[in-house]
Amino acid sequence: MKQRLEYIDILRGFAIFLVVLGHVLEHAGLKDDFLFYFIYSFHMPLFICISGFVSAYVYHDKLYINNINKMGGGKFILKKFNAIMIPYILWSIIVIPFFFQTYHNSIDIGGIIRAAFIENTS
Structure with missing residues (x-):
């Protein structure tokens, strides 16, 4: 099995932080704030990109590297x-x-x- 990619874990943690911050801003009544719109402009696409990358990374490992569990x-x-x-x-x-x-x-x-x-x- 491939090793964990630390930069992906860091990026995922940053994305989680942005989701939490976005919800805090929303519930604090700051929906019209620039930071709220900025965070909501990319935080979910970031999660989708990370998920796609990790899925491809794991799939490649299962299909090509680890012939036992092909x-x-x-x-x-x-x-x-x-x-x-x-x-x-x-x-x-x-x-x-x-x-x-x-x-x-x-x-x-x-x-x-x-x-x-x-x-x-x-």
């Missing part, structure tokens, strides 16, 4: 999809009823399922 692109994507989506769905099912109980008088199971798959509940 896997095709479809298996790799399915494995990554399951690693992300199963915890997301479970978390949504656990957390959404609390949001519904806070904002609505009754809990609607159909609404919870729609929210888990359609709305941004993360």
Whole structure:
């Protein structure tokens, strides 16, 4: 397996810091501030670029370097999809009823399922 790339970890930490700072500015009522707009102009694309780079880095390692665990692109994507989506769905099912109980008088199971798959509940 390839070694961790420290500069990627540092860049990821910086991106996390920017997300937290952006949320702090938003909740502090500074949505019209230049810093808020600046952070929100690139922090999510930065995460997507980092994720794509890390996925390609890991995929290259699994496909070309480590011949014992050689896997095709479809298996790799399915494995990554399951690693992300199963915890997301479970978390949504656990957390959404609390949001519904806070904002609505009754809990609607159909609404919870729609929210888990359609709305941004993360």
